[in-house]
Amino acid sequence: MHRSEKRYRKLILALALVLLVMLPASLIRISLAASQISARTFTERTGRSSVITDRKGGVLSGGETDFDSVVGNLTGNGWSADNTISRRYAGKLKPSGFNALTGEAGLSDRSWKSLETTLLPVQDQVTLKDAFRGKRGCLFSYNYKTGEVYTLLSLPSASFLAAGEENADDGRLLNRCLDASYISGSTMKVVTTICALEQDPSLAEASYDCGGRFETEGGMDVTCLGDKEGGHGTHDLAGALGVSCNVYFAQLIRTLNVDRAAQTLRQLGFTVNGISGSSLKNVGELDKTVSSTSFIDYKAGSLWSLIGQGSTQVNVIDMAMIAGAAAGGGEAALPCVIAGEAKGKTKTLYSPETASLLSGYWSKATEQYYRDGGKGLTSLIDMAKTGTAEQGDGTVNRLLMGVSREKQTAFMIVVENWQEGDPMPADIANTLMPLLP
Amino acid sequence: MKKTLPRLGAPLLTILFSILLMTYVSSLADPDLGDSAFRLYRTAMLLTSFMALLAFLMDMGKGIRLQSMILSLSVLSSCGCTIQFLLGNIRDHLVYQVLFMAAAALVFLFLAGKCAVSDLLFYLAAAGVVLLLALNFFLGQAPPGGFTTARLWLFVGGVSIQPGEMVKILLIFLGAASYRKWQRCAVSFALCLSSCLILLKLSDMGNAAVIFLILVVQVFYLLDSWKLALLLVTGAFTAFAWLIRHSAYASARLSNWGHAMERPGGVHQQADLLEAILFGGLINGVGADHAGSLKSIYAIDSDMALGALLAVFGAGILFIVLGAYVILIWQAAGNHSVYPFSHLVLVQASMLIFAQVFLNFGGSIDLIPFTGITAPLLSLGGSSMVCFGALTGMCFAAECPILKSADSLARETENVDILSNLLKFGSSYLKAAAYRLKEVICTVLKKDTEN
Numbered sequence: 001m002h003r004s005e006k007r008y009r010k011l012i013l014a015l016a017l018v019l020l021v022m023l024p025a026s027l028i029r030i031s032l033a034a035s036q037i038s039a040r041t042f043t044e045r046t047g048r049s050s051v052i053t054d055r056k057g058g059v060l061s062g063g064e065t066d067f068d069s070v071v072g073n074l075t076g077n078g079w080s081a082d083n084t085i086s087r088r089y090a091g092k093l094k095p096s097g098f099n100a101l102t103g104e105a106g107l108s109d110r111s112w113k114s115l116e117t118t119l120l121p122v123q124d125q126v127t128l129k130d131a132f133r134g135k136r137g138c139l140f141s142y143n144y145k146t147g148e149v150y151t152l153l154s155l156p157s158a159s160f161l162a163a164g165e166e167n168a169d170d171g172r173l174l175n176r177c178l179d180a181s182y183i184s185g186s187t188m189k190v191v192t193t194i195c196a197l198e199q200d201p202s203l204a205e206a207s208y209d210c211g212g213r214f215e216t217e218g219g220m221d222v223t224c225l226g227d228k229e230g231g232h233g234t235h236d237l238a239g240a241l242g243v244s245c246n247v248y249f250a251q252l253i254r255t256l257n258v259d260r261a262a263q264t265l266r267q268l269g270f271t272v273n274g275i276s277g278s279s280l281k282n283v284g285e286l287d288k289t290v291s292s293t294s295f296i297d298y299k300a301g302s303l304w305s306l307i308g309q310g311s312t313q314v315n316v317i318d319m320a321m322i323a324g325a326a327a328g329g330g331e332a333a334l335p336c337v338i339a340g341e342a343k344g345k346t347k348t349l350y351s352p353e354t355a356s357l358l359s360g361y362w363s364k365a366t367e368q369y370y371r372d373g374g375k376g377l378t379s380l381i382d383m384a385k386t387g388t389a390e391q392g393d394g395t396v397n398r399l400l401m402g403v404s405r406e407k408q409t410a411f412m413i414v415v416e417n418w419q420e421g422d423p424m425p426a427d428i429a430n431t432l433m434p435l436l437p
Numbered sequence: 438m439k440k441t442l443p444r445l446g447a448p449l450l451t452i453l454f455s456i457l458l459m460t461y462v463s464s465l466a467d468p469d470l471g472d473s474a475f476r477l478y479r480t481a482m483l484l485t486s487f488m489a490l491l492a493f494l495m496d497m498g499k500g501i502r503l504q505s506m507i508l509s510l511s512v513l514s515s516c517g518c519t520i521q522f523l524l525g526n527i528r529d530h531l532v533y534q535v536l537f538m539a540a541a542a543l544v545f546l547f548l549a550g551k552c553a554v555s556d557l558l559f560y561l562a563a564a565g566v567v568l569l570l571a572l573n574f575f576l577g578q579a580p581p582g583g584f585t586t587a588r589l590w591l592f593v594g595g596v597s598i599q600p601g602e603m604v605k606i607l608l609i610f611l612g613a614a615s616y617r618k619w620q621r622c623a624v625s626f627a628l629c630l631s632s633c634l635i636l637l638k639l640s641d642m643g644n645a646a647v648i649f650l651i652l653v654v655q656v657f658y659l660l661d662s663w664k665l666a667l668l669l670v671t672g673a674f675t676a677f678a679w680l681i682r683h684s685a686y687a688s689a690r691l692s693n694w695g696h697a698m699e700r701p702g703g704v705h706q707q708a709d710l711l712e713a714i715l716f717g718g719l720i721n722g723v724g725a726d727h728a729g730s731l732k733s734i735y736a737i738d739s740d741m742a743l744g745a746l747l748a749v750f751g752a753g754i755l756f757i758v759l760g761a762y763v764i765l766i767w768q769a770a771g772n773h774s775v776y777p778f779s780h781l782v783l784v785q786a787s788m789l790i791f792a793q794v795f796l797n798f799g800g801s802i803d804l805i806p807f808t809g810i811t812a813p814l815l816s817l818g819g820s821s822m823v824c825f826g827a828l829t830g831m832c833f834a835a836e837c838p839i840l841k842s843a844d845s846l847a848r849e850t851e852n853v854d855i856l857s858n859l860l861k862f863g864s865s866y867l868k869a870a871a872y873r874l875k876e877v878i879c880t881v882l883k884k885d886t887e888n
Contacts, residue, residue: 007663008654008784012770015791016763022798023755026747027719029804033711036698045716103718 031100039086039093046104050093050113052085054121055148055339055437057114061086069157070125072138072175074337081173088285089115089338116339118148124435128153131431132415133423137397138176140316141411141432144324147333147342149283150409150436152177178288181313182414185387186244187401188293188308190362191268191322193237195261195306196252197354203255204237204357210247220300222250222307238361241385242369250303261295261306268349269318280347283317284336291318308387316412319401322349324410326362326383327403330355332410359383366402370426377426380404380433386425391417400425407436503836506768509761510829513814516758520746523728524738526817533819537826544830551834552776554614559621562614566607566628569600570635577639586686587640587809599820601644602811604632606824608648609785610831612655616777622659629655633677640686643740643800643810647792649677654788658781690806697803707803709734710741713748714802722751742815743794744801758815762794769832779835786832 043049043062051062052075060067061075068075076084086093095111119125128139132155139153154176174180184191196203212231214222224231224246232245240248266277271292279290293305293312304310317335325332331346350358362383370377370384377384384402391397398418403410411432413425514534521530577588580597590597608629615621629652636645652673657666681687689702697707713731717723723730728749731737737745746754769787790813797812799805811821 008657009770012766012784012787012791015788015795016766019759019763019766019791019794022795022804023752023759026755026798026802026804027752029802030711030714030719033698033803034715037712037715041712045712098715100715101719103721104716105718105721 034100039090053116054119056121058121067122072152072154120150131428136416137414139413140177142335143408144328144332144410145408147336149335149337181289181315183389184308184312184314185389185399186308187387192306195264198264199260207236208248208251209234210245214247214250216300238364242365253306289315291315320410320412323401323403325349326359378430509765512761517815533822537822540823540826541830544827545833548834562607573600589641601641602820602824606827613778613781643808650792694806706735710744719752722749738817740809741801742812743798782831782835
């Protein structure tokens with residue numbers, strides 16, 4: 001017993017020391033935990049928070065009123081959504097000067113921060129929201145030179161929730177610009193044009209005849225909206241873009257090299273046939289979905305994909321960047337929501353030659369076909385392409401992508417489940433233009 | 438006087454701790470709480486302190502071990518009352534404190550003077566372990582509320598008890614009674630190991646870990662061969678680790694370790710506590726006024742009691758509480774008794790206290806995996822308080838030199854009756870106190886005349 005006793009006493013001395021060592025160890029553990037406190041916890045515990053502001057310093061979140069739902073559920077305060085500024089930029093929203101020793105008492109008024117976004121002021125966002133007249137949809141606009149995002153509007157938004165409807169599963173807590181992808185409709189024709197121009201600029205010089213219907217292998221034909229009237233007649237590329245002629249594009253697609261086109265599509269950010277390319281997966285720290293399409297052969301399925309139906313799903317940010325690059329010499333700035341984060345980083349989407357040719361054809365088409373009538377675009381918009389996407393359930397989404405050189409802005413608008421009498425995306429674009437800086 | 442002075446060190450230190458604690462607490466707690474429970478609590482504290490002082494005055498001739506243990510216990514008891522008062526549990530806690538004292542007194546009187554245990558008593562205790570484990574295994578339930586799936590509780594007529602707590606104490610008793618008795622050793626080891634496995638199966642990781650450590654101590658002492666003990670312990674430890682890995686509940690707890698702030702799987706009690714500690718600040722804590730805000734944290738008054746003290750009073754309180762525990766552990770382990778039973782009771786008790794404090798505090802702040810175990814004398818819990826009372830009684834009986842005088846040992850007191858023990862202890866206690874008082878007065882008077 002004697003030897004054991006001695007040894008045990010040493011052991012217990014060691015254990016007692018362990019308890020004493022726990023003291024500094026616990027202080028270190030607690031200090032470590034201090035760095036893991038989320039910005040939201042600071043708000044919950046202290047009743048105060050750092051503010052998120054618009055580009056003019058107006059408080060979007062953290063002030064007396066929260067404008068989360070106005071700017072597209074983006075600031076994220078009070079909701080469980082994860083892809084929000086308050087979650088993804090939590091580190092920048094944490095108050096400074098907090099330490100484990102002094103705790104809450106160590107925080108002063110100066111500890112709280114202000115995170116400036118590039119978003120348009122709240123009243124402008126409300127104007128744009130009203131332009132949707134209660135329809136669901138989204139509006140993305142950004143400066144293709146600097147990358148500053150002006151709007152990431154998404155409807156419906158959280159404030160539309162009725163009492164007891166907190167779990168409504170229709171994506172109203174998501175931001176549709178970031179988290180959704182849409183069937184592209186005819187806006188895809190701009191992408192197809194780029195594929196043709198990248199492969200061989202002479203392909204775009206051809207004119208094709210449209211009789212309203214183009215027969216494909218396998219029996220499922222490509223039809224045009226002008227089918228009933230006997231087709232659009234003979235068109236060049238500008239004309240085909242202007243009237244959005246499916247038959248013209250079906251014939252143009254048949255001249256494309258499948259591999260070369262897939263390569264261009266991937267460079268544009270599409271996932272093609274399940275293989276992703278140089279896709280943009282985020283806007284700053286925020287996640288975004290990736291556009292996808294398929295192009296395997298010259299059968300109806302592939303033709304329809306590049307015309308804008310079928311398996312093509314686009315993210316509005318990708319499309320706005322593709323549009324912006326037409327005015328930017330084939331390069332578009334990477335979009336960002338936080339001021340100062342842009343730093344002029346750009347992505348080369350296609351060659352300057354393609355950009356020059358595309359903007360020539362596209363501007364011409366816009367001038368000829370988009371100024372009057374139902375489209376009636378303001379002259380501030382230099383290039384625009386509408387799209388009508390037929391959903392599986394028989395409803396129709398209206399889309400519009402476009403560029404304004406004067407405002408250095410590229411945009412994409414989607415109005416979901418469009419019906420007669422609802423606002424056209426062009427009306428919303430016209431509302432947007434004067435609001436841009 | 439020269440000889441007495443060093444012996445006064447530990448109790449003086451504990452008294453200093455007590456005074457520091459009282460000053461600290463009274464500076465933070467609102468003096469106008471006006472609750473009758475608080476007055477009751479203060480009275481109880483005064484009584485405890487008085488008892489501690491009396492014990493100190495006794496100077497039982499063998500040193501200051503018992504006195505400093507009592508003083509440490511009283512410091513911890515007052516800390517426990519403080520935190521439970523602030524968390525709104527003082528009425529229950531005072532009842533448990535009384536039960537603690539009653540259990541300690543009963544066990545002390547029953548065991549005082551025993552330096553060996555009869556076969557009958559040994560196997561009765563062993564049967565008790567088997568019975569408790571069986572009851573827990575077949576009838577154990579998780580508490581209502583769905584916070585945990587661990588089936589640790591027995592609900593008997595509106596009262597809930599945790600058999601796992603009692604098993605620990607009985608196992609310590611069995612281990613202590615097995616020295617150089619190989620048959621008993623085998624029974625004791627087997628029961629320790631099976632308790633460990635059964636409690637693990639019932640997801641009572643805390644008690645399983647404590648029993649495992651008790652088993653380690655038993656193997657170390659009873660086999661008296663550190664090589665063999667090391668071999669056995671390594672084997673058992675590997676098996677234990679393997680079992681934990683293959684228990685879904687245990688491995689979930691293990692995988693959460695170090696990630697408490699991320700609230701893994703919706704478990705947020707540690708994160709809530711850590712945030713409370715941080716927002717209060719380590720210097721000041723959230724303060725007594727805001728202690729109520731901690732009440733919403735699950736098990737804050739039991740499995741996280743040490744963390745709660747830290748959150749309310751800041752890091753300063755840790756020096757006092759951990760200091761008191763260290764004194765308790767050190768004094769228990771430093772026993773020089775020639776009687777293996779007494780010695781083994783104390784060394785196992787020291788391991789139990791260490792394990793529970795380590796697991797409770799480390800777990801609550803995510804320093805080690807969270808196991809869910811009470812901190813002796815701080816946590817709210819009837820079973821744990823009564824069982825720790827019983828253990829305290831066992832330790833006091835092992836420590837108390839009064840009843841180990843030559844004549845009582847000569848009788849080989851296997852069956853000392855409670856009444857005679859009580860009378861004997863009472864009279865010796867008073868006699869010793871009076872003698873000590875007289876000695877102190879004489880010394881003072883002598884000094885006066887010298888001056």
